[in-house]
Amino acid sequence: MTKGPSKTASALKRQWPLALLLVLLFTALAWAYLAPGPAAVGLAAQVDASLTASGVSSRVTAVLLNFRAYDTLLECFVIFLGVMVVWSLRPTTVTAPRQPQAGAILSSLERLLVPLMVLVAGYLLWAGSNQAGGAFQAGAILGGAGVLLLLDSSPLLARLPKGGLVWGICLGPFYFLVVAVAAMLRGRHFLEYRAPEATLAIVTLEATAAFSIGLCLATLFAGRQPQGKSRGENSAHSPAWEEDS
Numbered sequence: 001m002t003k004g005p006s007k008t009a010s011a012l013k014r015q016w017p018l019a020l021l022l023v024l025l026f027t028a029l030a031w032a033y034l035a036p037g038p039a040a041v042g043l044a045a046q047v048d049a050s051l052t053a054s055g056v057s058s059r060v061t062a063v064l065l066n067f068r069a070y071d072t073l074l075e076c077f078v079i080f081l082g083v084m085v086v087w088s089l090r091p092t093t094v095t096a097p098r099q100p101q102a103g104a105i106l107s108s109l110e111r112l113l114v115p116l117m118v119l120v121a122g123y124l125l126w127a128g129s130n131q132a133g134g135a136f137q138a139g140a141i142l143g144g145a146g147v148l149l150l151l152d153s154s155p156l157l158a159r160l161p162k163g164g165l166v167w168g169i170c171l172g173p174f175y176f177l178v179v180a181v182a183a184m185l186r187g188r189h190f191l192e193y194r195a196p197e198a199t200l201a202i203v204t205l206e207a208t209a210a211f212s213i214g215l216c217l218a219t220l221f222a223g224r225q226p227q228g229k230s231r232g233e234n235s236a237h238s239p240a241w242e243e244d245s
Helices: 004-032 044-049 060-065 069-088 105-125 135-151 162-185 199-223
Strands: none
Touching: 044 060, 060 069, 060 135, 060 199, 069 162, 069 199, 105 135, 105 199, 135 199
């Protein structure tokens, strides 16, 4: 009967350094957050002064696709490389069981929501030049629509050619790179474009990036590279992401 309390006391003695470390860490974080610091010097004034030359009237879009387009270019390539990594991971088994057919509720939800999601994505893409919205928001909505299609094993994905999927995923990041290099060929810096051509450049960049981001997110949800269909297979019953038997 005396061994239980002694074991508890010894365990508490071994764990008190960790508890002390956690208390010190919490105290340091709270002090860093609450302690008054020097007044923040933002770049809002500089952004507003250069907004007319950016090609858009939204501060966020001007920063992400003009003033700091390097970050957005790298983000597009990060998503692209994520898809390439997922596709490089082969399944451990040769075959995979077919997914059961979706129920009536999911099918009705797909028919109602997918067109609405595409419409909302188009609005966010259009609104991104002068208010909240843009390529990543629109791409996330398109990716959600693709996930719904995957969950319902939609025949639309079975008719999607594998080559078209690959080109669609590559479209956004590599078109971004083409625009960046084209600026250098015109005697400017990498990713430097100014009004009036800046507006067209930003709009096309957002459209291609949104399309590619949507495909990338849906592909990441699928989790594997779509397999080619065998001869004589009915495409209406062979979703593009199913493994060949």
